[in-house]
Amino acid sequence: MTPEQIIFLIVAVVTLVAGVSVVTSRNLIHSALWLxxxxxxxxxxxxxxxxxxxxxxxxxxxxxxxxxxxxxxxMLTRRVMQDTGHQSNKNWWLGALIAFGLLVGITLxxxxxxxxxxxxxxxxxxxxRLSQLGLALVSPDLYVxxxxxxxxxxxxxxxxxxxxxxxxxx
Amino acid sequence: MIPLSWYLIFAAILxxxxxxxxxxxxxAIAILMGIELMLNSVNINLxxxxxxxxxxxxxxQAFAIIVFAVAAAEVAVGLALIISIYRRRSSVVADDMxxxxx
Numbered sequence: 001m002t003p004e005q006i007i008f009l010i011v012a013v014v015t016l017v018a019g020v021s022v023v024t025s026r027n028l029i030h031s032a033l034w035l036x037x038x039x040x041x042x043x044x045x046x047x048x049x050x051x052x053x054x055x056x057x058x059x060x061x062x063x064x065x066x067x068x069x070x071x072x073x074x075m076l077t078r079r080v081m082q083d084t085g086h087q088s089n090k091n092w093w094l095g096a097l098i099a100f101g102l103l104v105g106i107t108l109x110x111x112x113x114x115x116x117x118x119x120x121x122x123x124x125x126x127x128x129r130l131s132q133l134g135l136a137l138v139s140p141d142l143y144v145x146x147x148x149x150x151x152x153x154x155x156x157x158x159x160x161x162x163x164x165x166x167x168x169x170x
Numbered sequence: 171m172i173p174l175s176w177y178l179i180f181a182a183i184l185x186x187x188x189x190x191x192x193x194x195x196x197x198a199i200a201i202l203m204g205i206e207l208m209l210n211s212v213n214i215n216l217x218x219x220x221x222x223x224x225x226x227x228x229x230x231q232a233f234a235i236i237v238f239a240v241a242a243a244e245v246a247v248g249l250a251l252i253i254s255i256y257r258r259r260s261s262v263v264a265d266d267m268x269x270x271x272x
Contacts, residue, residue, distance in 0.1 A: 008172050012180050019184055022203055023191030035203050038184075042210045045180075048172065049221045054213075054234060061238055066206065066245050073199050073249040077256045088194045095193030103186040110178050117173045120222050136228040143232045150239040157243030165250035 008048060015041030026087055028074040036067045050123055053130055177218035184211035198255075198264045202248045209241045 018038035025031045039062045046055035089095065110116055123129070136142040184207055191204025213234050220230025256262050259269075 019187040077262045092194045099186040099190040106182040116175045119171045150236045157247050161246040161250035165253045
């Protein structure tokens with residue numbers, strides 16, 4: 001095994017354990033903290049995939065913004081479900097069955113695909129990749145329309161969030 | 171070298187864990203956390219396919235960036251809705267949110 005594979009396996013195990021803890025842990029704050037660990041694991045995968053830019057975005061956007069938002073939301077709504085009672089539906093076995101069935105289905109489809117075990121090709125022009133991505137996001141021939149739509153979506157979502165969550169003073 | 175299969179299997183497992191959380195948890199905030207896990211696994215898939223199948227293209231990365239933006243928007247609106255519902259009905263249990271049930 002190469003060092004990369006060992007790192008992959010360790011990070012994968014940590015991330016999956018963190019993911020399972022996110023969906024099973026009783027205390028919502030603990031769930032949010034496990035979620036941060038899982039997101040960090042995903043950031044490590046981006047580094048292994050030689051997409052360092054995405055690792056940085058992952059840490060800034062997901063861990064810095066989204067996970068903190070989750071922690072604040074669970075603190076704001078804390079009294080209701082704190083540590084008591086069942087955290088899962090009574091049909092939890094059905095959910096587990098559906099999730100496991102989907103996993104088996106995805107695995108079967110993947111195993112029958114001939115590109116499944118392909119290895120990574122060598123990346124050309126390492127240094128220019130980020131500027132290529134930046135140019136592609138604003139070039140009219142490529143992705144300027146989806147990019148601008150994403151910006152409009154973000155602005156609309158922020159205004160909507162402020163409007164929905166803001167205190168109404170009558 | 172890590173084969174592509176490892177990333178795909180890992181992402182599939184992470185997606186199914188998130189799906190389990192979405193289907194099973196009662197707390198609406200925990201459901202949103204499950205959605206976050208699912209979005210992350212999709213992003214790993216996008217980046218892995220970009221790296222292994224078309225490293226000269228840019229589409230995989232562009233899609234991943236848009237998934238990031240959509241995830242941020244979704245979490246902001248979702249948590250705002252949950253906080254607003256909590257203020258009115260003092261509950262974050264998804265089963266109790268039946269105001270619009272016909």
